Amino acid sequence: MENPLPVIVYGPHSCRVTILEATHLVKRFGSVTAVRDLSLTVAEGEVIGLLGLNGAGKSTTLHMLLGLITPDAGSVNLFGQDLARHRIEVLSRVNFAASYVDLPGPLLVEEVLDAFARLYALRRPTARVDEMVELFELGPLRRRRMMDLSSGQRTRVQLAKALLNAPRLLVLDEPTANLDPDVGDRIRSLLSRLAEESGSAMLITSHNMREVERMCDRIHFMSDGRIVATGSAEELASHYGVDDLEEVFLKVARG
Amino acid sequence: MTSLSPSPSPPPSSSLTLPPLGLAARRSRISGVIRRDFAALRRSPVRMFEILFWPTVELLLWGFVTLFLRTQQVPFVVAFLIGAVLLWQVLQKASNEISMAFLEDIWSRNLLNVQVSPLSSVEYLIGLMLFSLGKVVFAVAVMSGLALVLYGFGVTSLGVGLVPFMGILLLLGWSLGLVGISAVLRFGENAQVIAWSVVFFVQPLAGIFYPMSVLPAPVRTVAWFLPASHVFEGMRTVMSGGAVPWDRMAWAMGLNTVYLAAALAVFGWALNYARRHGRLSRFGD
Structure with missing residues (x-):
């Protein structure tokens, strides 16, 4: 497994307010550890991609961020409030x-x-x-x-x-999976414009690497419940010495 | 779809939504649950049919039994049985309707949408209960009309007692419905049968179609801890010309309060269990 990129480049959103801060999340289901010590932040207006193989822990992570799954350890703060204690206030500014x-x-x-x-x-x-x-x-x-x-x-x-x-944070789990390429493309354009013009942040999982390349400012690769690589699509490709995100995916997935 | 081009920029969230903890927001969320369930009912003739079908079958079945017993010169039996069928519907529907509303969120894979909304559990349950109240009132009104037309039984013969009788059964039904939902949250979709059948555990003990005196003494002792037992015994007292046994009603209401509080606690625990074990995410898989 490659080491995570040591530096996270935030690009144009570096000075924006952090709206989501998840710290040291852990989730076990019986003997299986689905998410291991995962931390991530999302800033206002940022579009974050969460990638990984099936079973890498992406959906479990999203569901912990939405309060559908209670983490065994760690905390989720949205808009400066603890999700567990301010569920109604927090969720009124989030959607899925x-x-x-x-x-x-x-x-x-x-x-x-x-x-x-x-x-x-x-x-x-x-x-x-x-x-x-x-x-x-x-x-x-x-x-x-x-x-x-x-x-x-x-x-x-x-x-x-x-x-x-x-919503100030929109969580999308494979949002365009059921769409034909034409409608999928239009939806992606719309979502990108929304993020730009409204300042809404987005957290997206997808198996469509082109979609992620196009939409996301920053990408987290997950494997075995951990974030193993973080950066923009270009940074990740450069770090792994490959041409595009699809090759990064294969390289990370295959260790 | 040709394009998705109109300006997507929404108004700022704070001007768009009501303060989330305010009364107006809570009212809005509860109305959302009721409007959704009402729309689902209106759009589904099968569900509308189902509200009336089983109660009508029971009414006809017991109605004919009573007609037979009347020919055998059994006193009071007509009124007792028809009254029991009507009140039993209150209990059964109150229980099943809130379980059903929750299960429909699972069946339609909509549960996650509801659970990530700012709807609190209490608001959700209030919405389910209010909507089930509407359905119970509708079903009982139709059944009462049928009982009057077919058997000459007027529900008003229960007098002022009708209000506490129905109120107590509604509360008990909701408590049982909550236990059914909790079972599904705790044990998964396979426990749906519990949600449907939990109310039938009450049926043999509550003296619905027979006096409590026919139960064996040890069973009767347990049965008196069911609020429904006091209602059906009270109903027979009123129909025999007695007064509403308010002391029994007070005791039943006290028991109901305890059971409803316990059912809410069980529901809260089961929801937390489901969140801890990732069950909400797996419903409908």
Whole structure:
């Protein structure tokens, strides 16, 4: 296994406020240690990629950062508050979408968005739902049931739901896994613009190396529950003496 | 989709959302749970059908039994059994409806979306309980109408006692529903059968269709610790022309308070267990 890069280069976000600080996270499931002493930070407006083989601990890490899994050791601070003690305040400024979660099938698209607009206690839920419908071009779909949508259309609704509360941290677990290349590309562009223009930070896992290269300011490679390499796509490629992130991935994954 | 080009820049989060710990935000989140469940119900004719189907079957079944017993000159039996069927529906539905709402989040793989939202457990449960209250009232109203039309049984014959009877059974049903949800959180999806069937543990002990006096003495001693036993015994007292046994109702309400508090504690423990063991992430896999 290669050594982690000794220096983390933050690039244009180096002077931004840290909004997420996870310190020495550990998670064991029985005899399996899924995450080992993992620390990471995310600054305002930063887009962070979390890469690794299946089973490397990426989703467990994300779920600890969202409060879905309680760490055995370590702490998660979001917006300067401890997640465990200020769950409601913290989660009202965070949102999440993943390829392995879905939204209630019998509901119409607009009903799903309306319900979540209220769960996030939006001041003007109906107006915000309309904005999201426009942003994700869901107009023709808004009166259709979730169960009748294609997987790509459902992903767009998921992302609309994930942006309802204009989260300061958006956690995306393989967000474009179900999308065709065209829609995937448009979604990536939209997310990148969101991060740039709104200052929202994003934490993304993906097996699409081009997506990660394109979107992420900084990338953490995970293996066996640890972060084993950190840097921008160019820094990592240079460090490992390869041409692109895909080769870095293979090199890190194969030790 | 041709493009995703409109300006994506959202308004600042603080102006977009209500203060998360304020009353208005809490009300909004609870209404989110209720609106979602109501929309799901409205969009699913099968679920609407299910609300009325089983209670109607039970009403018809017991109704015909009572008609037979009436021919055998068994006094009071018609009113007792029909009244019991109606009140039993309150208990069973209160329990099953909140378990069902939680299980539907698992079945639709929506549980993680709910769990990463700022919805607190208490708000979630209040939403589930209020929605289940609406469904129980609807089902009982329809059943009462049917009982009147088919068997000439007026639910108002329970008099003022109807309010405490239904209130006590609702609270007990919610406690049992919470135990069912807790079992799923603790043991995983395989425990769904517990969520469905937990209320039936009460059925033989609570003297729903027969007086408590028929239970063997040791069983009866245990059964008196069930709030439902006091309700059904009280119902028979009222239907026999007696007054509402308020002392029994007070005792049942006291027991209910203890059980609801215990069920909430069990739910809190089970949710923490599920978070510690990563179960929330694995539901629906």
